[in-house]
Amino acid sequence: MILKEYLKKSQQEIDQFLDENMPKPSEKPSIIFEAMRYSVFAGGKRIRPIISFMINDMLGGEKQKIYYPACAIELIHTYSLIHDDLPALDNDDFRRGKPSSHKQFGEAIAILTGDSLLTLAFQWIAKTKDSPDVITKILDQVSVSSGVYGMIGGQVADLQAEGKIKQNEMDLNKNKSNYEKELEYIHLHKTAALIRASVMIGAISAGADQEDFDRCYKFGTLIGLAFQVADDILDVEGDQELLGKTIGKDANSDKLTYPSVYGLEESKKKARDLINMSKDILSHYDNNNILIQLSDMIIQRES
Amino acid sequence: MILKEYLKKSQQEIDQFLDENMPKPSEKPSIIFEAMRYSVFAGGKRIRPIISFMINDMLGGEKQKIYYPACAIELIHTYSLIHDDLPALDNDDFRRGKPSSHKQFGEAIAILTGDSLLTLAFQWIAKTKDSPDVITKILDQVSVSSGVYGMIGGQVADLQAEGKIKQNEMDLNKNKSNYEKELEYIHLHKTAALIRASVMIGAISAGADQEDFDRCYKFGTLIGLAFQVADDILDVEGDQELLGKTIGKDANSDKLTYPSVYGLEESKKKARDLINMSKDILSHYDNNNILIQLSDMIIQRES
Numbered sequence: 001m002i003l004k005e006y007l008k009k010s011q012q013e014i015d016q017f018l019d020e021n022m023p024k025p026s027e028k029p030s031i032i033f034e035a036m037r038y039s040v041f042a043g044g045k046r047i048r049p050i051i052s053f054m055i056n057d058m059l060g061g062e063k064q065k066i067y068y069p070a071c072a073i074e075l076i077h078t079y080s081l082i083h084d085d086l087p088a089l090d091n092d093d094f095r096r097g098k099p100s101s102h103k104q105f106g107e108a109i110a111i112l113t114g115d116s117l118l119t120l121a122f123q124w125i126a127k128t129k130d131s132p133d134v135i136t137k138i139l140d141q142v143s144v145s146s147g148v149y150g151m152i153g154g155q156v157a158d159l160q161a162e163g164k165i166k167q168n169e170m171d172l173n174k175n176k177s178n179y180e181k182e183l184e185y186i187h188l189h190k191t192a193a194l195i196r197a198s199v200m201i202g203a204i205s206a207g208a209d210q211e212d213f214d215r216c217y218k219f220g221t222l223i224g225l226a227f228q229v230a231d232d233i234l235d236v237e238g239d240q241e242l243l244g245k246t247i248g249k250d251a252n253s254d255k256l257t258y259p260s261v262y263g264l265e266e267s268k269k270k271a272r273d274l275i276n277m278s279k280d281i282l283s284h285y286d287n288n289n290i291l292i293q294l295s296d297m298i299i300q301r302e303s
Numbered sequence: 304m305i306l307k308e309y310l311k312k313s314q315q316e317i318d319q320f321l322d323e324n325m326p327k328p329s330e331k332p333s334i335i336f337e338a339m340r341y342s343v344f345a346g347g348k349r350i351r352p353i354i355s356f357m358i359n360d361m362l363g364g365e366k367q368k369i370y371y372p373a374c375a376i377e378l379i380h381t382y383s384l385i386h387d388d389l390p391a392l393d394n395d396d397f398r399r400g401k402p403s404s405h406k407q408f409g410e411a412i413a414i415l416t417g418d419s420l421l422t423l424a425f426q427w428i429a430k431t432k433d434s435p436d437v438i439t440k441i442l443d444q445v446s447v448s449s450g451v452y453g454m455i456g457g458q459v460a461d462l463q464a465e466g467k468i469k470q471n472e473m474d475l476n477k478n479k480s481n482y483e484k485e486l487e488y489i490h491l492h493k494t495a496a497l498i499r500a501s502v503m504i505g506a507i508s509a510g511a512d513q514e515d516f517d518r519c520y521k522f523g524t525l526i527g528l529a530f531q532v533a534d535d536i537l538d539v540e541g542d543q544e545l546l547g548k549t550i551g552k553d554a555n556s557d558k559l560t561y562p563s564v565y566g567l568e569e570s571k572k573k574a575r576d577l578i579n580m581s582k583d584i585l586s587h588y589d590n591n592n593i594l595i596q597l598s599d600m601i602i603q604r605e606s
Contacts, residue, residue: 023451023452028460028488029456029459029460029463031459031463032451032455032456032459033451036451079418083414083415083418086411086414088409088410088411088414089411089414089415106391107391108391108392108462109459109462111386111389111391111392111414112386112392112455112458112459112462114418115382115386115417115418115421115455116450116451116455118418118421118422119421119446119449119450119451119455120446120450120451122425122442122445122446123443123446123447123450125442125446126439126442126443126446127443131435132434132435132436132438132439133435135435135438135439135442136429136435136438136439139425139428139429139438139442140426140429140430142425143422143423143425143426143428143429144426146422147419147422147423147426148326148335148336148339148419148422148423149326152335152415152418152419152422153332153335155415156332156334156335156412156415157331157332159411159412159415160332160334185331
């Protein structure tokens with residue numbers, strides 16, 4: 001199948017699932033249900049649940065079983081964006097071309113909307129149409145990947161790194177190995193961990209043995225890291241309209257990014273290397289075609 | 304056993320468990336681990352995990368099995384206080400006599416600390432020393448009780464109700480039944496749902512049959528509601544020093560409370576009625592003595 005068609009079909013299925021399973025705004029107190037839907041249906045590409053489907057399919061799993069946990073990752077991703085955009089954090093007024101949650105609903109509701117989506121994600125994991133054993137394993141992967149040992153750990157390190165490069169511009173080369181280590185920590189945790197969780201949902205439900213499990217864990221980490229490196233590059237040379245967000249924001253807020261530490265060309269090479277390593281892992285499997293296409297897309301995308 | 308001794312012993316055990324199992328501040332990025340511990344060890348009475356232990360014991364369960372999920376509820380309770388205290392919500396500078404999280408660590412870290420505690424709670428549920436089947440049932444109860452169908456739903460309704468009584472003081476009597484309904488919704492969700500989850504953890508792990516399950520569900524709701532009515536009363540006539548928080552804050556911020564809708568005497572009668580109903584449920588069980596004492600304490604406490 002051609003990747004573009006697969007993505008379009010999957011996005012439609014995921015959007016339909018989200019629409020049917022998220023609380024309706026007709027329920028009381030309606031403002032929170034409206035706010036949850038506002039951000040979940042703000043135009044996300046659903047790349048995380050799609051990765052769960054692809055891995056699950058490659059390993060011979062049944063897609064019907066993983067709708068809830070795969071889409072739970074989309075809820076967690078959305079909550080992280082809402083909290084990230086808050087004035088106390090990145091202070092972003094726009095997200096995907098629309099006012100961010102706190103601009104639309106106020107800060108109090110935005111905070112509680114993030115909390116609600118995170119909690120609903122775990123409610124959905126409990127609803128996974130698989131054995132309690134699979135549910136418990138998925139719960140473990142998702143909670144570790146999205147907490148202080150994963151996404152939140154990366155967000156905190158990202159916050160703390162802000163401004164460091166600008167303050168020490170003169171000695172970037174002197175401290176380069178420190179910056180490199182810190183940058184890798186941030187990207188592995190902030191972005192790669194949750195993408196790896198998507199991979200693991202697909203693998204666990206498909207009944208992965210220890211070897212598959214380890215390979216998938218590594219594959220998820222590699223494409224997750226490549227995804228963030230590509231994001232960093234797009235922030236430097238992407239098209240503002242296609243991206244639906246302000247370009248050059250990382251540099252202006254003096255974030256620690258691949259281009260700021262390695263330069264643009266070296267960053268592109270690193271992204272390609274990561275994708276080549278992830279494709280090496282895929283080569284152990286038949287039925288890997290769509291994931292190879294996806295891996296290439298991750299570093300070739302324009303938004 | 305005398306309640307006071309039981310509480311003291313359990314608090315020590317719970318504090319020890321929390322200390323041993325929460326991430327150490329020596330881990331990186333240390334600020335978030337410090338902030339998590341700062342709020343978790345701010346002097347909480349651990350009443351929620353203690354309720355799990357008591358119910359579990361009454362139904363013949365094994366306490367060792369439920370340390371993780373019982374203490375997970377304490378993490379969820381703590382996260383809810385941190386987010387509640389934020390400037391955009393209740394804007395409280397103090398909590399239990401100490402600066403609140405955002406005063407101590409700044410708003411960004413306070414938001415992420417709440418997120419971390421909520422996520423760690425679900426990681427701990429995955430670690431429950433019981434069968435995957437029990438874990439899945441506990442996950443369902445806790446996620447529903449702490450999300451939009453539980454605690455967060457109540458917080459949102461509470462926010463929205465603020466100011467309504469003052470604006471309509473003249474027609475309180477005319478609209479009394481509306482206020483009563485709204486107040487019940489708020490208290491059942493904001494406070495009672497999470498206390499009910501504590502009860503259900505103890506019951507599920509003890510292997511409750513459907514009849515026990517239904518009774519415990521009702522018992523948890525009743526004492527949870529009584530707990531919040533008693534809190535409302537303490538906010539009017541409690542001792543500020545014993546409580547470690549500002550008295551009269553509900554009235555000043557024009558919250559919808561039992562005393563503001565029913566008056567003080569009628570509120571006290573309602574709390575007693577709720578506790579009597581909860582004791583009726585306990586009467587079905589032997590070995591109910593400590594829970595009867597606890598039920599009485601809920602409306603007789605001074606802090």
